[in-house]
Amino acid sequence: xxxxxxxxxxVALLAYLLEAKSVLIPEIAYPTYKVGALLARAEVLExxxxxxxxxxxxxxxxxxxxxxxxxxxxxxxxxxxxLTWARKSGATLASDECYLPxxxxxxxxxxxxxxxxxxxxxxxVHSLSKRxxxxxxxxxxxxxxxxxxxxxxxxxxxxxxxxxxxxxxSMAIALxxxxxxxxxxGRYQARREVLAKALIAAGFKIEFSEAGLYIWCSRxxxxxxxxxxxxxxxxxxxxxxxxxxKGDRCVxxxxxxxxxxxxxxxxxxxxxxxx
Numbered sequence: 001x002x003x004x005x006x007x008x009x010x011v012a013l014l015a016y017l018l019e020a021k022s023v024l025i026p027e028i029a030y031p032t033y034k035v036g037a038l039l040a041r042a043e044v045l046e047x048x049x050x051x052x053x054x055x056x057x058x059x060x061x062x063x064x065x066x067x068x069x070x071x072x073x074x075x076x077x078x079x080x081x082x083l084t085w086a087r088k089s090g091a092t093l094a095s096d097e098c099y100l101p102x103x104x105x106x107x108x109x110x111x112x113x114x115x116x117x118x119x120x121x122x123x124x125v126h127s128l129s130k131r132x133x134x135x136x137x138x139x140x141x142x143x144x145x146x147x148x149x150x151x152x153x154x155x156x157x158x159x160x161x162x163x164x165x166x167x168x169x170s171m172a173i174a175l176x177x178x179x180x181x182x183x184x185x186g187r188y189q190a191r192r193e194v195l196a197k198a199l200i201a202a203g204f205k206i207e208f209s210e211a212g213l214y215i216w217c218s219r220x221x222x223x224x225x226x227x228x229x230x231x232x233x234x235x236x237x238x239x240x241x242x243x244x245x246k247g248d249r250c251v252x253x254x255x256x257x258x259x260x261x262x263x264x265x266x267x268x269x270x271x272x273x274x275x
Contacts, residue, residue, distance in 0.1 A: 002149050002156075003163040003171065006138035007098055007127040008032055011062075014123075015040035017155050018092055018148075020059035028070055028244045030096070033062045046244060049074055051081040057089050063111070064096040066103060066211035069243050069252040073108045073211050083114055086121055092148065098127040098140075099212035102185045104192075106210055112144060119144045130213065131181055132174040139163065139171040188213060191255045191262040198266035199253075202273045207250060216240070218250040226251045233268045 004010040011032045015023050016039055023037035027046040037044045037060075047054050047061075049072075054061070063082055065074035074082075086093035095111035112124050128139040142149070156162070174180075195215055196206050204217040204226075219226055223239035230237045230251070238254075240247030255262065 001141050001143040002153055003168050004125075004140045004142055005161060005163055006129065007096070007125050007140040009161070010125060010140065010142055011096065012036040012039065014094060015042050015060055017152055018060060020092070022058045022060075024054060024058045024061040024091075026062065026064055026067065026244075028067070028240070028247045029062070029064060030068045031242065033064075033096075049078050049082075051078070051085040054085055058091045060092045060094060061086065062094050062096060066099040066108060067208070068096075068099060068212060069214050069238070069240070069247070069250075070208045070216045071099075071210055071212040071214055072208040073103060073106050076107075076109060076114065079109065079111055079114045083111065083122070090121070092121050092123065092145075094123045094125065096125050098125065098130045100126070101131045101181050102188055102213060103211040104185065104189050108211060119146070121145055121148070123148060128171050128174055133184065134170070134174060137167050137170060139167050139174075141171070187259065188255050191257075191259065194262055194266050195253065195255070195269075198269040202269050213255050215253040215255065216250055217253065221249070223248050223251055229272075233272045235265050235268060 015037045020042050022043045024045050024047050025033040034044055097110055110124050111122055115122050123142050123144040125142050129135040199217050204219050207216045209215045223241050227237055227239050238252040240250035
């Protein structure tokens with residue numbers, strides 16, 4: 001395991017550090033996967049979750065379950081197919097698992113569990129910003145293939161990218177306790193239920209959104225039309241096109257506001273419907 005200065009910097013730098021020339025990213029995805037690949041001057045290909053449709057060769061592939069922004073949890077069979085593809089292609093398979101603690105009882109697994117002890121060419125990324133609300137601490141880690149971890153450590157120490165010891169100790173304390181994670185997961189789920197009910201009443205369809213920190217929803221309109229509708233009632237949401245062209249009819253709504261603000265947002269949505 002290698003501590004990192006937040007998960008974003010690892011995502012942004014991994015293609016560069018591994019000297020990847022071709023990178024696969026989800027077709028609807030956290031933008032930093034693509035930005036990191038472009039910084040490395042790598043070819044970027046957007047793919048679906050079905051690894052059977054992926055090209056035969058690539059140097060690095062990113063997967064993300066539960067997904068940001070969609071909240072989709074990939075099945076064991078889907079993850080197994082990704083791992084099989086990586087073994088055959090010789091690529092590094094990087095699994096962004098920052099939202100894995102928030103699955104609302106849905107069975108979700110780390111790619112390391114699927115690998116069953118053989119972590120060759122496999123990396124899993126985790127973030128304390130999400131798991132333990134430690135965003136300002138910039139505490140995260142990557143685990144997996146010992147050779148890749150050693151390679152990353154050797155390069156990163158010469159770049160000055162070492163996580164300060166006090167932050168590492170804070171991470172160790174947070175990782176030793178599950179109770180605060182379970183409480184926070186319960187809060188997110190309660191907020192999800194409150195907001196989803198109002199969104200459905202306003203004609204939105206909840207897409208996936210089964211886990212993670214967001215609701216991914218659509219109405220029969222372009223994403224920016226939905227963004228503007230929410231803005232008129234004082235609610236800030238993110239256009240789905242920020243995450244890829246295939247998200248251009250959806251918006252992402254964060255569940256990270258307080259319980260009071262989530263309830264207020266739901267009330268505003270209902271009031272707008274009843275005008």
